[in-house]
Amino acid sequence: MKDVRDPGALVRARRIVVCVGAGGVGKTTLAAAIALGAAREGHRVLVLTIDPARRLADALGVGALGNEPRAIDRDVLGRLGVPEHAALSALMLDMKRTFDDLVERFAESEEARERILGNRIYQHVSDALAGSAEYSAMEKVFEIASSGEFDRIVVDTPPSQHALDFLEAPQRLLEFLDSALVKLLLHPAFAAGRFGFRIFQRSARRVLQVIEKVSGMAFLEDVSEFLLAFEGMSEGFRERARKVEALLTGPQTGFVLAAGPAAESVAHAESMLGRLEASGVPLAGIVLNRARLWPERGSPPAEIPEPGMLDRATESLARALEALDERPADARAAASAAIAAASEYARLVRRDEESTRSLRERADRLACFYCRVPELPRDVHELDGLARISAALFGGRSAAR
Amino acid sequence: MSPAPTPLLDRRLVIVTGKGGTGKTSVAAALGLAAARSGRRVLVAEVGRDEHVPRLLAPGSAPVGYAGRELAPGLTVLRIDPFEALGEYLGLQLGVRPVVDLVLRNRAFRQLMEASPGWRELITLGKVWHLEQMQLPDGSPRFDLILVDAPATGHGLTFLDVPRVVGAAVRAGPLRKHAGLVEAMIEDRERTLLLPVALAEELPARETAELALRVRRDVGIAVDRVVVNAVAGAPFPPGLDDLDRLLAKLPEATALEGLPSAKTLASCAAHLRSRFELNRYWAAEIGRMTELPIVELPHLARGIRGPLDLERLVPALVGAPRANAA
Incomplete structure (x- = not known):
């Protein structure tokens, strides 16, 4: 589009x-x-x-x-x-x-x-x-x-x-109403309970016999009555x-x-x-x-910190944290945790990018x-x-x- | 609320339900593994078009199909296909398989069945009932425990409600009788359990709450716990709970070696914390809204790919659920 x-x-x-x-x-x-x-x-x-x-x-x-x-x-x-x-x-x-x-x-x-x-x-x-x-x-x-x-x-x-x-629902509904079996069930004699298997289509007859055996005649009568009532409206419905x-x-x-x-x-x-x-x-x-x-433009870097920089990165972040008014008890541990968190989040972002590329x-x-x-x-x-x-x-x- | 729920593995039938993506298949497979190892004869029955359980239990194995196969000692897996189940059912009812096959191949019949609601659920549950009734020559049950990986439809409950609806819609005949048997099996509160699996996120949480409500109102099946899957672990080491806020205080121009900007570091940490807190919040909400104890399963970073991953879910799954501290 x-x-x-x-x-x-x-x-x-x-x-x-x-x-x-x-x-x-x-x-x-x-x-x-x-x-x-x-x-x-x-x-x-x-x-x-x-x-x-x-x-x-x-x-x-x-x-x-x-x-x-x-x-x-x-x-x-x-x-x-x-x-x-x-x-x-x-x-x-x-x-x-x-x-x-x-x-x-x-x-x-x-x-x-x-x-x-x-x-x-x-x-x-x-x-x-x-x-x-x-x-x-x-x-x-x-x-x-x-x-x-x-x-x-x-x-x-x-x-x-x-x-x-x-x-596909409208189409399926129409196909259903059009199907041979439903047509058969639509036979008025059927709804009236006078269904005597006097039906020409042998395969459909066999199918109905099977359904009847399992579900009982009363069920088929109800279905037939339902479909019969439904058929009258099928033209308007179809349109x-x-x-x-x-x-x-x-x-x-x-x-x-x-x-x-x-x-x-x-x-x-x-x-x-x-x-x-x-x-x-x-x-x-x-x-x-x-x-x-x-959080920045583009994709996350492949590695956080940059390769071979772990010690220096941790050191510099720990120093920055030390300089805060509210300095953490263990600045080095905090720096390590922050780097691990960034690395983990970057991994998640990359994984999403990868999975959605297609x-x-x-x-x-x-x-x-x-x-x-x-x-x-x-x-x-x-x-x-x-x-x-x-x-x-x-x-x-x-x-x- | 009953004080001590029946241990999960002592049930006869556990129906695992949940939306796609909640990991209910992993839960069913892990329970199967645990039960088989405890010496029980276990069946895991999948419902739906595709097979997922074999891949988890025995990566690389061939499809198990409708006949099923033993994938580990005492652990059988099968997939219930509605049309195959229908063929088996009609064959048993009529005793003439060739006629049944003719009927099943009939185009009009297939059309009618494709369009007809409800029968898939009914026949699937009928097959489960049949499996549950199976006995060994010595009269003991063929399967001590049957785990059903229920379809991931909008409402797992529609699946369970069908026998009741059929019972009401069909006046008499074998179909009605069989629907009644299936309904009785589902409503047997001693032997049968519905096990909802959810994620600790808003959507699944609300849906699980609605499920619990409808179970109480409409369906007589027992539910005694909710499994909350993939719960995230704490994002930061102990003592550093405020790490993201600490990082946010760093001046923007802070010079860092080999790292993204201080702002980015703070944002990453904030995302992880927010994910974790949301997870905690919704896990608690599930307990509160459903008024059910919850079982939390850990999030596995690598995902769940095989039996070793499933093993890691087992201890929490078979342990006692945590009563919700409402």
């Missing part, structure tokens, strides 16, 4: 920013920090999270969020440098509720709606059916994007095992899923991949990059969160930005900490390459 050189350009050029990444890399916080950056630039911003751990609410200091956008206090925004005409709201997605809304919208009739919502299978699986959690999230994004209430939406994606599942997909891969949207410096986190990010590329998603940038940065190179090849957000002395869980991360993303040294 050549027009997007940094997060600032991203929120100027794109209406929707989707943050992806493995669980635990601080994706939720980054999404909130990007949203704050966009609000500071004068936009009306919504940040949407699907996180079951409700961390965003904590980070934004607004307590529990509901399934509707909740505005962050004007005074707080003012303190954070968000201009008067801009706004920042947060929404914590209630997946079940969103899916219920979907059923209400697309059900053919009052009766069909009641039948779905009251079905025992639906009640138990709507949280998990065919990636419906992921689908619900994207559905909500679409709904809000269409409402025009916000001019920027930042999305924190669900922490699924395969973090890009949500992209909707297509629109959602178009929105996500279209020119209004940019994806940001969040990663951590640990080797396994980098490996995870790389495999995700591969999948993002394959699915034609517009990747805008990579953010390395909690990176350990060297990501940096990949960002170059893909012409997307690469930002490092430094590890903060205190983990962020309040707006002020968020502001610091936002500053690291939208200006200052950590946004530079």
